[in-house]
Amino acid sequence: MKNKQINGKTALRVLKTVRGFYPVLFPLTIACILFSAVVGALPAVFMQNVIALVETSWQTGDWSAVGSRILSLVGLLAVFYVLALAASTTFTQLMAVITQGTLKKLREKMFGGMQRLPIRYFDTNNHGDIMSHYTNDIDTLRQMVSQSFPQMLASAISVLTVFSIMIYYCVWLTLVVVLGVAIMLVVTKKIGGRSARYFFGQQTALGEVEGFIEEMMNGQKVIKVFCHEEESKADFDRLNDALYDASERANRYANILGPILNNIGNVLYVVVALAGGSLLLTGVPNLSISGMAFGISIAVPFLNMTKQFVGNIGQVSHQINAVVMGLAGAARIFELMDELPEEDNGYVTLVNARENADGTLTECAERTNVWAWKHPHKADGTITYTRLAGDVRLYNVDFEYEADKPVLHDVSLYAKPGQKVAFVGATGAGKTTITNLLNRFYDIRDGKIRYDGININKIKKSDLRRSLGIVLQDTNLFTGTVMENIRYGNLGATDEECIVAAQLAGAHDFITRLPQGYQTMLTGNGANLSQGQRQLLSIARAAVADPPVMILDEATSSIDTRTEAIVQRGMDALMYGRTVFVIAHRLSTVKNSNVIIVLDHGHIIERGSHEELLAQKGQYYQLYTGAFELE
């Protein structure tokens, strides 16, 4: 939480954003708030008038003398009230619409923006932290927009209106009130500031408790196995107590602020009464805009105005915590929205094509199963079509995630259409990094990658990725039916196509044994499936996409060897005719590759077929015979 962002700029941006969403409704709402606040402050004037009338005739007891004037005054007041009610009904209704609408639009903007962020953002930011933009930050913002903002605006207007009426009647008493309010502000700043500080402390302590609970709940089974319950309880107590201390303090100061302000208000009331009384007694000439002489008809409404004034200050001070938190939340939301999206300067696109008699390709609109890269050449304005084949070549590629921490050095390799290329090496050797570069999750620092002879930097990212199927070790399934999850690979696929893909991946058998077969709902990343079953589903998902190039990153790591042997046939069928990059821990999976590339610290140290590498008796041989760990 950077303090510098919780400032006027953020507040201004929040207002601008809301106005941007609701260019008509928002100003209208503000107008309604202003109107109802001003009208809400007016009764004091009517009261003064009525009391002045009562003053003149209460001893006579003659109602008829002043009755009609009083009633017409009250009638006028009633008209104002009706208007104020209309205004406040309008603005509260509008505010409900605007608040929820704004939150929805902000969520959508955040989410849409997030879809376009580079993978780097997700790799370098804590997922829980990204998530809290949508939960905590949106919640604090809701509080601020729907309650604090209108409340503070209304209070500010009331304060101003009441203040004007006060000096209209009597400057002296106004000065007394201002003095009291100054004291209240000082107190608010002191206690409120302290409370806000402790509230931040509470958030930090809460974060620590949350982190601890998460770690312990994750390892709960280990705790049980080691009978470590008492120790983890003791650790928890320590953090829990710290949280208690922080939140008790924060709430204590927040809670006592109200009574303090309230009673300063009461004392102020007394002081004003005393001051008013002495003004009446001493007959000091009144200083006022109205030029009225000081009298009881001014003193009584003045006391009421004091009450109103103080009440409004209390309202504002009540909102301070919410505003500070809300602005902090808003700053974080804007931060996420301001993240730069993934850049894409590619202009080569993937199109359906038809092959002509002479072997050239023509673009066509319908699906033909023949795909071509459409490559417009800026220099001469011509367009060439290259058949999508799946030829991938890396030339002297260097890469680093962070400056000066190179991960890949001078990597060159090629995969011809239909070939299977395997990467083998320890964790951190750079296997997954290469696949990250192929689909441009990250961009290379130096060198060149060509896909069907085209520099991949020229290919539109979405088209490049569509031509690459990828199955990851950590499978991610979505809430929805099994069928929907498979169809994720190709939204246009029919049920039959999805089932064929599942059969190809060897997933069909277990799916049919699920309670509702393909219509079984999956939730929580397929929590009711085993890791191996999840992997089979994600293979089926890639199969239905039917891409010419596949990347299998530890795709079968959680399938036991016996099942894998069964799946292998499907996998082979899946890989047939495709260029495949395989990363596997289990060497049996990679044995039949055309090329096996052994990586070590970002360098290619060996390459060749299984037999060639075994004959070399190098690193691969050692790995294969179990002399090295593959981690």
Place this chain on the structure above:
Amino acid sequence: MVKELAGCIREYKKASIATPILVSGEVVMECTIPFIIAQLVNAVKNGGDMGVLARYGAVLVVMAALALTFGALAGMTCAKASCGLARNLRKDMFYSVQRYSFESIDKFLTSSLVTRMTTDVTNVQNAYMMLIRTAIRAPLMLVFAFVMAFVMGGRMAWIFLFVVPVLGTGLALVISRTMPLFRKVFKKYDNLNSSIQENIKAMRVVKSFVREDYEQKKFDAAAEDVCRDFTRAERILAINNPLMQFCIYSVMVFVLSFGSYTIITTRGVDLDVGQFSALLTYSFMMLSSLMMLSMVFVMMIMAIESGKRIVEVLQEKSTLDNPANPIHEVKDGSIDFDHVSFKYSKKADRMALSNIDLHIRSGETIGIIGGTGSSKSTLVQLISRLYDATEGAVRVGGVDVRSYDIESLRNQVAVVLQKNILFSGTIKENLRWGDKTATDGEIVQACRMACADEFVEQFPDRYDTYIEQGGANVSGGQKQRLCIARALLKKPKILILDDSTSAVDTKTDAKIRSALRSYIPETTKIIIAQRTASVEDADRIIVMDGGAINAVGTHKELLATNAIYREVYTSQNKAGDDDEE
């Protein structure tokens, strides 16, 4: 539910009781102050006799001081009580989870437990704060102000008999209309948030399938749905404010017209100007207390869901209880499965284990092989009583595991779970989970057996190297070896390795096994493995298939007689050599 939650107040009972009392004091003061002020106003009106003014002023200042004292004290005790309740709730939940059996741990998702212990507790804390402060304050103030209004305003106060029911009915209507809506929409909101979480986690998949627009469309639809319901609920709730204003305005109009009429016609006998202004103050008090009351209701109803979720965690009873007269001594490392069947939940129709009859001698080395879903892990988890057998009995050292003190049993049966977890802390701290009092020498010795010493010694801080959460800074193979060392420090009579060397290379794997054989020969060792190489030298190998024992025998026997074993063996040894798993 309320009973369970209230049970967590404990040492904060005093503060919880003091708060409403102090609040009552504050309310009495607050309601009397306008009364005195009315006198003050009249004093001003009567020409402002300074002596009278000063007297009323002094009384008022004293009362304000009292109100302040009561209010501030109430604020403090209230903070103490509500934060204390929250602290106890978190503590009780955490403690209760520590008592959970594996069955209960399986039942709750980690993320859901975290939410329950944080967000839900905060909701209850806020509601409790409201309850002991505002829920006392509001009705008390309502009654008090009502009485005072009658005392001061006489006939005029009848207006409140009209206004208060109007506002009350209005508020009640609003609440009853919005609550079902809110309950519905909060569920949708939860779903929306979990779909965001899903999306963040699956970003690589989203991007590789180029589904950004699809995801956005899906999200927009869900967000729109949530927004529509929220707006509906909030719009109804927004009626509260104008309703309140309507009541205040009505009172104002009535008091101004009828009040001035009364003053004038009775020549100030029935009502005077001071009472007149006090009436207005009371009317405001009454209506705002009704308003507060309606807010309390809203908060309470929102907290009820949270309360329910908390109580669920508190009430989850461990299905595994210590017996009445537990046995603390585990005689030896023999294990007997007597026709054991097991299913994970009573409702499940499929047995995870069926009719297992198996007898293991103390000191024997047993290998277990079988595909995923063959219930290998389930089998061994019955030994340290992580689950209880559904039928039949499991005996350790000749005694039914259900007769042991659970802690004594688990200290003698060390399990290295398949899902290994190291905790944030130094290597030493992690290893001492096995034995709190282990000396540095013992730690080094355990690491040597587990072949962890070689890489630990290479870390700059050696055994004081800090392990990140989840063991993120050590490799999978290193993590597994540290977990084995941790279990060895228990010096157990039975050691169970559940696929614990899968990421360790075959040579080291063999080295660990031979170390176990020579250093702790009398310990019963059960090794679950994917590769046959890890169990080849076991005394007996059990082949599991579909929750039943398919065959038992030595490597040679099984190779000759068992189809599954042979299939696994050949799939791993096609080239006549060992495989990496």
